[in-house]
Amino acid sequence: MRDSILGLSFEELCEVLKGLNEKPYRAKQIFYELHLGKKLNEMTNIPQTLKAQLLQLYTDDDLTIIKEQKSKDGTRKFLYKLNDNNVVEGVLMKYKFGYTICVSTQVGCRMNCAFCASCMDGLVRNLSAGEIVSQVVKVNKYLGGDIKNRLVTNIVLMGSGEPLDNFDNVVKFIEIITNKDGLNYSDRNISLSTCGLKDKIYKLADLGRQINLCLSLHAPSDNIRKTLMPVSNSYSIDQLLDACKYYSLKTNRRILFEYILIDGINSSRECALQLAKKLSKINCLVNLINYNTVEGKPFKPCSSVVVDNFARILKDYKLQVTTRRSLGKDIDGACGQLRRKFIKTNGEEN
Ligand code: SF4
Structure with a gap:
């Protein structure tokens, strides 16, 4: 090929x-x-x-948009076909400032987070830098944008795959997409979300770029995190927080901590207090996301009262907190769901 x-x-x-x-x-x-x-x-x-x-x-033809789903809230989900017939998906979210595209970096994922649909078939392969660039280029064009008038304003490396597990291609993607002779994105408009590959966080920090780093934390203690994210068997939360502090120091960027609230698992008052104490000395923003149900997974979302109480406790500790809207609930919004449905039905579902 x-x-x-x-x-x-x-x-x-x-x-x-x-x-x-x-x-x-x-x-x-x-x-x-x-x-x-x-x-x-x-x-x-x-x-x-x-x-x-x-x-x-x-x-010059490495990826094709083969399906689009539109949510009532304006979120769109795309399914892309690659030249080897693998499929990956991407999400486009509409905000007041423009569109944010969520790009995939791998076909599948080997991190095996318990709540995620992307990893249910394991890692198939890494995406090349070109295949990642292509997602942004194709969707910007599809929306009617060009280079001077980019309609995709922000990029998040948060689709299927663990970006730091495909480090070289992801760094090359960033280099290409920020080039002044092309789409010319600023580092500050790009966010990279990781489940916590500690050594790669240090490596990314040492590149001297200003990409926003998001850490998928999802638990206040190693015990709970180990039940959700196998990567916790390699790195403790304290080790990851040290890496995040280093990243923030080197790049002068605030860290974003993602925390999916799952009913009965990580959403209690004690969890909120434990989390608040751990994060209170870090330059950060905590993004609380209520769990999006995934077929075949045993987890449930929390009530809005639980979400509000959790947020209030963090705010009492002077942490900055946002509660993300559950975007695209009606279109298989959770990462990996559309691809799974496509594979299960041999591409014949509507
Ligand atoms: S949440 Fe992210 S890192 Fe974890 S399995 Fe899913 S795609 Fe991989």
């Missing part, structure tokens, strides 16, 4: 074109047009011979 041309950094594209005896300005033209969402054969300013040479080396 040919690699995706969207997975080339600007510098790599310059090198490829140099090898084909092309002038440097061609790299700017091609990079710009690719990030507008054009295929090589749709570029009217590039010679046919050059397009043919590039298409022998690379594919």
Whole structure:
């Protein structure tokens, strides 16, 4: 299978074109047009011979939107087909400031979090940098956006897969998507969500970028976390919080802690108090998310009273707290659900 041309950094594209005896300005033209969402054969300013040479080396067609679901609340969910017939999904959330796209970084996931639909078939493979870039490019174009008027304003690496488990491709994706000759996103408009691969958090911090880091915490103690997230057998909460403090110090960014509230598991008053004490000295925001039911999983969401009480206790400890709306409840909103349904029905569900 040919690699995706969207997975080339600007510098790599310059090198490829140099090898084909092309002038440097061609790299700017091609990079710009690719990030507008054009295929090589749709570029009217590039010679046919050059397009043919590039298409022998690379594919410009690595991912196709094959399904879209729209929620009553404006959330959209996309199913993308890859060239090897694997499918991954993405979510698009509408906010006052624009659209936020949630991109996938792996087909499946091997982290095996107990509440998640993405990992039910394990890890199939990593996505290439180009396949991750392509999700943003395709959806921005689909919405009618271009480079000067980007309609996808924010990117969260929070779809299926653990981004830090695909570190090199994710870092390359960030490098490409922030390039000034392409879509030119700012680091500050990109968030990366991890279940807590401690060593990779340090590695990310040392890159000197300003990506927002979100840690999926979901428990106030190692005992509870171990029942939900097997990664806790490798790293304790205290070790992860140290890594987060380091990240915040190096990047000057506030850490976002994600906490899914699951009825009877991690939502008690004691859990809230324990969490508040652990986080009280960290520059952070806590995002509480009520659990989104996943078929085949034994967990239940909490009542709104439980969610409000949990938030109030954290606020009493002067923590900044948001309670995320459960977006897209009517469209298999939880991560991995749409893909699972597609696989189970061989793509024949409506
Ligand atoms: S929650 Fe994230 S890290 Fe955990 S299994 Fe699902 S996709 Fe993987």
